Amino acid sequence: xxxxxxxxxxxxxxxxxxxxxxxxxxxxxxxxxxxxxxxxxxxxxxxxxxxxxxxxxxxxxxxxxxxxxxxxxxxxxxxxxxxxxxxxxxxxxxxxxxxxxxxxxxxxxxxxxxxxxxxxxxxxxxxxxxxxxxxxxxxxxxx
Numbered sequence: 001x002x003x004x005x006x007x008x009x010x011x012x013x014x015x016x017x018x019x020x021x022x023x024x025x026x027x028x029x030x031x032x033x034x035x036x037x038x039x040x041x042x043x044x045x046x047x048x049x050x051x052x053x054x055x056x057x058x059x060x061x062x063x064x065x066x067x068x069x070x071x072x073x074x075x076x077x078x079x080x081x082x083x084x085x086x087x088x089x090x091x092x093x094x095x096x097x098x099x100x101x102x103x104x105x106x107x108x109x110x111x112x113x114x115x116x117x118x119x120x121x122x123x124x125x126x127x128x129x130x131x132x133x134x135x136x137x138x139x140x141x142x143x
Contacts, residue, residue: 002029006103006133008036008094008123011066014109014140019070021138022107023077031104032080035070036097037063039087060085091126098133106133109140 007022009015026033039059044052067083074081086093098106110124128135 002104004103006106018109035067038090038093090123106135110137111141
């Protein structure tokens with residue numbers, strides 16, 4: 001049922017909890033895992049054109065570290081891992097990656113309602129609402 005799992009990561013330490021949940025499912029199902037980091041280009045709206053490239057490279061470096069750390073943790077558990085970095089709206093890119101890869105499950109963190117949630121809803125809410133695949137959300141609000 002779950003042969004390919006997608007884990008979006010923002011690189012925060014709270015993602016470790018998400019990885020643990022996904023790794024447990026992957027081990028039980030002999031599934032592979034795809035780790036995704038999205039460079040949120042919505043933040044570029046306030047940047048001058050001459051700064052966009054510099055900031056993009058900095059965010060790409062952080063993204064490479066995030067997917068690399070997650071991949072290392074999963075591979076240590078004997079799980080087959082692929083990684084991707086994309087740029088765009090995080091919710092849109094997560095859903096698009098899930099479709100393109102044909103994943104069976106998306107496992108992602110959510111902090112639930114709170115001060116960091118914007119008026120349009122969280123990334124996790126948007127993914128749950130728009131993904132054509134099952135989405136397992138892991139509460140990371142205390143991490």
